[in-house]
Amino acid sequence: MPDQNAIMAATKSFILSEFLEGEDPDELTEDVELISSGILDSLATLKLVTHLENTYDIKIEAHEADEDNLNTLVDIAKLVASKL
């Protein structure tokens, strides 16, 4: 079972390749605010949720797919790990 660090690393490469093409990976630190800063808009957030559900075979409820649970890589890893 992947731990939180592994989830964070995998999610980071997904976000870099899908939504931040050309970005220096070092800039995407674990506390960068993804949703409140507009890096992920609502459609990108939906895409991310679908990716997480398929990759980890989990179900993210509609009410969980928000800024509170998905705003940083740390938040995302915590949410995913809690469902594994």
Next chain:
Amino acid sequence: MTPLHRFLEESAARRGDHVAIVAPSGRSIAYAELDRLADRVRDRLVAVGVGRGDRVGLFVHKSIDTIAAIFGILKAGAAYVPVDASAPAARGAFILDDCGVKACFVEGAAAQALADELAQKGASPRLFEIETPDDGSSLARCLDRCDASEGPAATRRSAEVGPDDLAYVLYTSGSTGKPKGVVLSQRNATCFVDWCSDVLEPREDDRFSSHAPFHFDLSILDIYTAIKHGATLVLIDEEVGKRPGELAAWIERTGITIWYSAPSILTMLVQHGELANRDHSQVRIVCFAGEVFPVVHLRSLKQLWPGKRYLNLYGPTETNVCTWYEIPAVVPEDRKDPYPIGPVCAHLRAIVVDPDGREVARGSEGELCIAGPSVLERYWNLEEQTAKAFLPDRTDDRWYRTGDLVREDADHGYIYMGRRDRMVKKRGYRVELGEIEACLYQHPEILEAAVVALPDEAAGVLIRAHISTKNGEKLSLIKLKKFCSERIPVYMVPDGFSFHALLPKTSTDKVDYQRLKSSA
């Protein structure tokens, strides 16, 4: 003319026990109670010196508190200025200062940031803090605190306002980098609401959706048509409104019967809302406006939601809805062209003109211009832009230039062809690409910035910024997006950035936008 606040007073007198508003939490308020709360707002505003012609700001998310404040402001004879409470406080403070609000209702979480920004501008409107807006109780407590510290406010009568009195000022994206305020009067508002009555034929058991935020002109239909007819207004939380699964559940649970939103929201519901698993049979009218609805998604929606009226409404904030088209019962399988925006509304007149302002032959392409009682009074404090917004040299009427290119079809009214300037619609939001460029030029490292919009099936458009930097090095996308999100609303933040040594130029040394568009 019946002023807007009378809609509430008359419905409260007629059916005081009926539910007027459902809040995002599911809690609700009846007409009589809503009217009493709005009366208290009026009395407090009058006590602090607000009167006819004044402006009062709203920096609050959608809630029963907000609606009560709106009607209280109108009862005091003032105009309300709703500001995007999700946007940076600096932008809100600019708007509130620009139109010189005398007072402002502000959400607890944003109160300090807004007060600081206003103080920096030397503005000091009276701030009313609504801690946690939802079911009206926060507003009531705010008024209680005023009563306790300043003594009870005397009971007043609602102001006697006429058709020329201001009702609200709605700020839209401005091409020069500053939002501009569209000034709308009681006449502008009420003639539009009367038109809604004629077309929608609302019933007292209708439940109107309120999807658009209140600084968006779509909200005028939702709020005032519902209240005028003593129906129920169902507020949709702005975050839920972006999440298709939850939104579909909310529509079912609250029994919405008349829907109104930008098409992109309906597209999102079709694609991700699992509509086939929901019972939305109670919805009877679906209105959409703000951008083109791709036929492929409209067809899917009609299959998932059969047996309803579908109305394509068109109009900028400056006129509200000015043309409309009822989608036929069957959308043919082979239809690819979007539906027309339709004929002009009964209370307005339309002409199509060439770049010199001369009417074109019927059926030729040109700019749509609108005259009649819903056409804006002016832009706030922008005389030059106001003058440019109307056709010059016409003595017969004030013809507002929409900036939209159309051609007239003999059978179906107007067909939308495109824009004559750099305004685009993204998910129904009006975006001036120039405002984004002005934001980027504030960045200390940026030498040149040019922003283009590219068509996109899901979002309507994607916004891409082309940039050259002073030291020739790329900037971090994350830092750039963060920089933008602190200055402009999130929906205006570019989706992508491209870096150039220098931006391509035309032979006259202007930025070559055509080349940037095709390169992206």
